[in-house]
Amino acid sequence: MNSTSFTENLDFNDTKVVIKVLLETSFSKEIRILMKQGQVMKEHKAPFPIIVHILEGEIAFGVEGNVHDLKQGAMLTLEGNVPHDLTAKADSIVRLTLSKQDTADRVKDVVAHS
Template sequence: MNEFKVQAIFNDSYSKEIQILMPKGSMMQEHSAPAPIIVQVLKGEIDFIIDNKANNLKEFDCIRVKANIAHSLIAKDNSIIRLSLFKNDTFSRVCSVKIKQ
């Protein structure tokens, strides 16, 4: 895996599910969501940073984040992430987060 990629998995009447591929060393810079989110690592390992505190997440670990909480992600290994959004959040918002590779 050598490039960052975001793709929609499905969109139903309750939520939106997104898959994020993060190569080792890449970073989603600090951002927030307008509604609560759930992030689950399906493969790999990331540091999920809130208030300058790293929450290390490995395969199958997940974290729920309240609305409007600033956070960033750093891939410690090539990682596949499942992002669950509330219906009122947008795929385009996720795609607009600045990435460092």
């Protein structure tokens, strides 16, 4: 058994989005994304399906030209290779579930180029 918390030991950064792998299982990677209000993750695609869960805050989630306002508690799924972007409308904690076949380094690369 593995145990962790998405809401403890938060380390928001004023200049960049913070990505941390919190759990890795036989089928998924659970990643915490910390975004300060106004921070952006530019348009990108995941090669496999993802789940996005807003634990705290509010995100403008752009997908295929439409923007969806996601508030605390909201969840969504996206199939692989669907372009999407995120903008924090408030300081936010986002849970990202990746396929085991995907890499956290890919997500970190998205942040580095946003």
